[in-house]
Structures are given as structure tokens and as C-alpha cells.
Amino acid sequence: MTTTQRFQGQDLVRIGHDDNYLLLAPAHGGRLVRWVLHGQDILYWPADADWTRVAKVRGGNPLLFPFIGRHFVEGEAGQWRDGDGQVHHLPQHGFARDLPFAVTAASETAVSMTLTSSAATLTGYPFAFEFTASYRLRPEGVDVTLHTRNTGAAPLASLPYYAGHHFYFALPHQARGQGRILMPAATRVRQQGDGSLTAPEPGASMYHLDDARLQDTFHVLQQDRTPVRLELPARTIEIVLDAAGTVPWHAITTWTERDDSDFYCVEPWLGLPNAIHHGQGLRWLAPGAAESAVCSLTVR
Numbered sequence: 001m002t003t004t005q006r007f008q009g010q011d012l013v014r015i016g017h018d019d020n021y022l023l024l025a026p027a028h029g030g031r032l033v034r035w036v037l038h039g040q041d042i043l044y045w046p047a048d049a050d051w052t053r054v055a056k057v058r059g060g061n062p063l064l065f066p067f068i069g070r071h072f073v074e075g076e077a078g079q080w081r082d083g084d085g086q087v088h089h090l091p092q093h094g095f096a097r098d099l100p101f102a103v104t105a106a107s108e109t110a111v112s113m114t115l116t117s118s119a120a121t122l123t124g125y126p127f128a129f130e131f132t133a134s135y136r137l138r139p140e141g142v143d144v145t146l147h148t149r150n151t152g153a154a155p156l157a158s159l160p161y162y163a164g165h166h167f168y169f170a171l172p173h174q175a176r177g178q179g180r181i182l183m184p185a186a187t188r189v190r191q192q193g194d195g196s197l198t199a200p201e202p203g204a205s206m207y208h209l210d211d212a213r214l215q216d217t218f219h220v221l222q223q224d225r226t227p228v229r230l231e232l233p234a235r236t237i238e239i240v241l242d243a244a245g246t247v248p249w250h251a252i253t254t255w256t257e258r259d260d261s262d263f264y265c266v267e268p269w270l271g272l273p274n275a276i277h278h279g280q281g282l283r284w285l286a287p288g289a290a291e292s293a294v295c296s297l298t299v300r
Contacts, residue, residue, distance in 0.1 A: 002106040007033065010051055013103060015111050016137045022111075030101035030113040030133050032061035035142060037299055042237070044170040044263035055097045055256035058257060059168045063146075065096035065115070065131050066161040069273025072195030080276045082126075089122040090284040093166070097129060110136040117151070119158075127159040128152040141298035145246075146270075158284040162250070162271025165295065166261040171209070171232055176264065179209040179232045180255065185224035188217050189251075195274045207254075209264055218272055220280075221251060228252055230266055236300045241268060242260040243294040250281035268295045 005014040005023060012033060023034040025190065031054060035042040045059035050110045055062070070092050072078035082089050091098070099120060101113035112134040117127065132147040150159040171179060187200035207214050221241070225248075228239040241249045255266040270293055271281020285291065 002103055002111065003010050008049055008051065013106070013111060015106070015109055015135070020137065020139065022135055022137055022142065023112060024113070024135070025054065026101040026103050028112045029097035029099060030063050030115065031057075031097065032135065034060070037140070040234070041170050042235070042299060044168045058263065059260070060143045061134050061144075062093070062097040062166040062170070063131075064093045064126075064127050064147075064164070064166060064269070065148075065163040066090075066094050066129070066159075067273075068093060068162055068164045068269050068271060068275060070195065071192065071274045071276055075194050077195070088124050088126070095121055095124065096163075096165075099285045101133070104132065105134075109138075110134065128156075129159060129161075131163070138298075140300070141296060143294060143296045145292050145294045147292045148285060149291065150285040152287045154286050154287045158286050160276055161283055161285070162269070162275050162281050163293070164253075164267060164269035166265060166267050166272075167297075168265055169230060169232070169237065170262065171264045172262050173258075173260045175233050176256075177208060177210040179230070179264065180206055181209060181214070181266065182206050182229040182231065183219055183252065184228065185222040186219035186252070187222070188213065189220055189272065190217055191273050195277070197272065197274075197278065197280070216255050217253065218269070219252045219254065220272070221249060228266065230264075237266075238298045238300060239266065239268065240296040240298070241298070246292050247283065247293065249293060268293075 003014045004011045011032045019039040025031045070077045071080040104114045105112040116131040117129045128151040130149040134145040136143040186203040190198045230237040249268045251269045255265045275282040
């Protein structure tokens with residue numbers, strides 16, 4: 001059973017209680033729209049959000065699937081080439097954020113939303129799948145599980161994917177220099193205009209959020225899997241990445257849009273952009289196989 005709440009003219013799914021709740025939009029890409037804790041918004045969401053083009057709204061937590069970022073064929077973005085040499089068209093960050101999810105399980109403090117392969121997905125991604133995002137609310141945080149299943153049957157090909165999150169954390173732009181992020185051991189990589197990656201650079205253990213080295217940067221995680229800590233003036237958000245028995249996160253991406261943007265993005269990703277071609281973080285699921293990736297966010 002789900003509870004709905006009217007917000008910006010939309011009926012959204014709500015889980016939680018008076019001052020600790022999530023608002024989600026299954027019909028709009030399974031988007032987490034608001035996370036309110038102790039009456040305060042943890043995520044940014046614009047007051048003038050365009051609900052006719054939610055995939056383009058800067059806010060909440062868009063779900064990225066089946067591929068993250070931009071993919072290129074011969075320098076042209078939005079395309080990828082399969083093992084047989086066939087070229088497919090797929091938008092940046094995949095199609096999940098553009099399509100409706102179905103609520104497949106719900107309780108007072110948890111909800112699961114599932115996207116299933118269809119005619120809308122097969123043209124750019126010729127695989128049968130179920131992709132489920134599950135949110136479980138805790139008193140001081142939330143656990144998020146991305147579960148991917150290859151629903152094809154043998155002898156069909158294995159399914160390639162690399163999914164991720166795009167958390168927009170609320171942070172007034174004037175306070176950006178007061179915030180900082182503490183990182184586990186990682187190397188810094190960026191994507192170049194032709195889709196290739198820059199050479200890895202040694203990462204730092206701490207950055208202030210106005211540090212130019214963070215902008216549009218992929219922090220490729222090494223063996224050290226200590227939590228990421230986002231220290232903001234009003235709160236600290238700890239992100240635990242790897243739960244036992246789940247697949248490992250490949251990278252954390254840091255990004256904001258403009259100098260006056262009142263958000264800062266910290267994004268757990270299973271792979272790097274264009275991994276379908278260079279392989280860094282690319283995952284394969286055999287027909288009938290499934291796996292999950294979990295991240296846990298706690299506010300301190």
C-alpha cells in the first residue's frame with residue numbers, strides 16, 4: 001500500500017513520517033524528488049520544476065541506466081556499438097530517467113520501483129531486463145539498492161550495463177567554499193570531448209567544494225572503501241558504498257552546473273562513461289542472472 005502526496009501539481013509516492021520522509025515520482029523515471037529529515041530538505045529540488053521534462057530537471061536523484069554519461073561512436077555522442085558492430089542510439093545517462101517505473105513493493109518506510117524492457121527500450125538497447133530501485137528510510141538516513149536482472153533466456157547474449165545515482169545535495173552556492181568532501185583512496189579521471197578518458201591522476205583525501213579539480217570529475221575507487229563524507233555547513237552526509245554480497249561501486253563523480261547553482265552532486269557510479277567501449281566498470285549479466293548495488297546515506 002502506498003501513500004500519495006500532492007506536490008507541484010503531481011501525485012507523488014510518500015514513505016516515512018511527519019518530519020522524516022521521501023517523495024518519489026515513479027511515473028517520471030522513478031525520481032526521488034524530496035528527502036526531508038527533521039523537517040529539512042537534504043536534496044535540492046527547484047520550485048519551478050518543469051514536470052513536462054522531468055528528465056532535464058536539476059534536482060532530487062535521477063536514476064542512470066543502462067549506461068552512465070555520454071557514449072560515442074567515431075566521435076559522435078549518443079551512440080554505442082555492440083559486439084557485432086551494430087550501432088545503437090541511446091541518450092546520455094540512458095533512458096531510465098525518461099520512462100515510467102511501476103511500484104512493485106511498498107510499506108510505511110520502504111518502496112521499490114521497477115522498469116521493465118519494452119518497445120521503448122529495445123530500439124536503443126536490445127536486451128530484456130528488469131531494473132529496480134529500492135529506497136528504505138531509516139531514522140537518520142536512507143538505503144538505496146539498484147537491482148538489475150537479465151530476463152532473457154539462453155542462448156541470448158549477456159546483458160551489458162553500468163548504472164548509477166545522481167544525488168543533488170542542497171547547498172547554497174554562497175556556502176560552497178565552506179563545504180568539503182572526504183574521499184577514500186581514488187584516482188581522478190575525466191572524459192574528453194571524443195569520449196576518451198584522461199590519464200589517471202592521484203586523488204586527494206579531502207577537497208573543498210569550490211576546488212576546480214572536483215568539477216565533472218570521476219574518482220575511481222581503489223581498495224580503500226571507507227565512506228565518502230560530504231561536510232556541508234548545515235550537516236554532514238556519510239555515504240557507505242559497499243555492502244557485503246553486493247557488487248562494488250566503481251567511481252564517485254563530483255559535479256555542479258554553475259557558480260550560482262544551489263546544489264552539489266555526489267554520484268555513486270558502477271562504471272565510467274563510455275565503458276561499453278573501453279570497459280572500465282562495464283558489467284555483464286548472463287541470461288537469468290541478477291545482481292544488486294547498495295549505497296547507504298546517513299546524515300550526522
